[in-house]
Amino acid sequence: MMTLISRQSGADDHTDLLYISDLKLPSYDIMSRRFRRRSMFIILVLSVQALYLILVRINSHIGGVSIRQNLGDFKSIQQLLDTTLDVQIDSRHEQPVARFHSDGTDQEKKGPAKQPNSHVYNVSREEIFRKRKDLVLDGCKEYTAGKECRMNAYGRTLVDEAHKTLFCEIFKVGSSNWLRTFLGFVVDVTPNFRERIGNYYKRLNMCNKPGERDAILKDYTTRFMFVRHPFSRLVSCFADKIVHDPDMDFIERHLKMIEGETGTRPANLTFSNFVDYIIQVSVNDEGIDKLDPHIKPMYRTCCPCEVKYDFIGHLETQKEDSDFILKQMGVNVTFPQSDPIATDSSGKGTIAHYFNQLNPEQISGLYKIYMWDFQLFGYDFPDYLTLQDIKT
Template sequence: MGTSRLFRIFLVLGSAFMILLIIIYWDDVGASHLYLHTPVSPGPKTPHTPPQHHPQTSRTPSFLSDIDAFVNQFLEPGTGDPTDPAPADTTNQSERAEERYVPRREWKIHLTPVAAELRERQEQRRKLLQEMCANDGVAFPGKNRSFDDIPNKELDHLIVDDRHGIIYCYVPKVACSNWKRIMIVLSESLLQDGVPYRDPLAIPRDLVHNSSMHFTFNKFWKRYGKFSRHLMKVKLKKYTKFLFVRDPFVRLISAYRNKFELRNEDFYRRFAQVMLRRYANQPTPPASVDEAFAVGLHPSFSHFIQYLLDPQTEKDMPFNEHWRQVYRLCHPCQIQYDFVGHLESVEEDAEHLLRQLRVDNVVEFPTSHRNLTASSWEADWFSTVPLEARRELYKLYEPDFRLFGYDRPDSLLNE
């Protein structure tokens, strides 16, 4: 009698453990892919071949390998052919929303191929990244560390869309607002009256940069605990990864214009007051940005460059994301990006990328030329910056120049 009761107890505990395990790893990894409309890695349809079993050394399967197998069955890429059956829609909208929500047709037959020069452009950019990361002559902090060595807090710019198998590393001042809008539309993470947004520009601006709208790598640990890194690696392997970059010096000009030439209370208190005290002979700068602007006071571009070059700056805190180097935001030597877009060719690159992701009939990239900073303005902006400071600044951002194929600005550095 005692043995039978003990057996039933073990059976109940074992069943409870398996149910708990399924619930933990079903969330966002399993169930979400039952309604994955768009394939992760489109390619030619190939006949299914049974897995081949190779001799292995006697080793007990690890728990992580079991988790890997469980996750892979939901992350297996589709073929991308229009004839593939679309999985059932299992979105958990309210009954009222379901009555008005018409599932979007996400298959699209392209009658003409992507232009050869666009494919070649991407091949060259990916190849350059690989070469620079393998080149011992290109050195910068963190270059040779492994993905596991990257602190969790430095993975906060990697946005994941599990619905379409996409990972986007956003770089501030490189059209990131519009790309974040697109990620919200694709992931359907924001609803209006129970229906997902379809127009990126209709998303309220204050929500675009709201962290709750985006599921980023640094949030994995809260959901998956000690298995978060393993799941990151699975998704990095299976998903399409992209980022957009721009000329590093022009990006700095854009950051300065946006954060210090316009009224921004937060940036004034956190950064502008520091610059005014250190470099503008203002020991007691105005308490608010409105007071400062009323008397025509704000840091100059030269003050901003001094701030970036000052060793005390990074001793106080890491660079703000708006002027932090791309290699520190997106870790291009640890993550093999499938697509590298440039802001200078954003319209062509955006069209190419959305087509490659097979979502170009779902969403379009919203173009905007508002407050666009032109590269031709560099000479004017840097005219007040001493030559030696320009050279030091180039050393600080040289990895971004070389990794992403931007020419050394000799006209600014050789005067």
């Protein structure tokens, strides 16, 4: 079956039918040069538009990083697309970065099942630590606390001379297992480890010989601290010390402080009036420093803007982070698994349960107090705490 081509014959508006098999003339006798030029131009425009849409799609995945740079790093557009689906890029550093879910877990995305010839980039633990450190350094350009905060951190910092290591301890961030680990380096671990740790280790604020503290900060090769999602930590403190295993000293102390701040003593220490107290006290840095160590913001406890830490561990990935740090210390031990948390204070349901007892103003007030914990340590405001979920 032969193919027909219709051709307009000009002013007569007559149509000739030509059989391709019968054509002996060059193609430009069939199609005018002007028509050919227009066709090529249209094809070129459509190709440019298609390429632009592809680049816009890629750019939306990689957060504004230079397209030219990334195309130079990969052999094909498909390879770049595969990579950007699996790795989030921090546009400030133009490198792969581990982000964090609302529950604080590292977003080391594995992506869909590998397809033939696909390129999947998995962020290493070393890279995660480097990104966390860079995030702190960037945040500290906007915030500095100064000498007083640094001295507070020295009082919380354990000095391990044998392994040239400094560990800043924050309550409600899995510090107990680290104290057990340090104690296990020198003695069999027994009950009352927190009381016994002082028999074998000193704190940085106790290093008072001339030049001793500066030499430690300069020469020690492993300086680290651990953090967790600020709201998870706050709920953990309240659930553990007031609800599930009441600490009467803690409760009585805070009831008295609430009475001193408000002039009224509550009948019970509810999560709502506990939050009100935190907000009322934390009007400035001096007030924040008066908070109980279990709820004091982490940035005011270990002062990462004044004490430069090599590693920022996350409770949400404690086992992986801790094993990596132990290797950096040069010790051949495995970090102990944490005991199951009965209160499940890291779970969305538990946090939502307590925060549903607050109004939007209280939640906003808490965020302002812990804002630098969110920003310096890469945590997001929980996406499951929406105004629709909050009782007003």
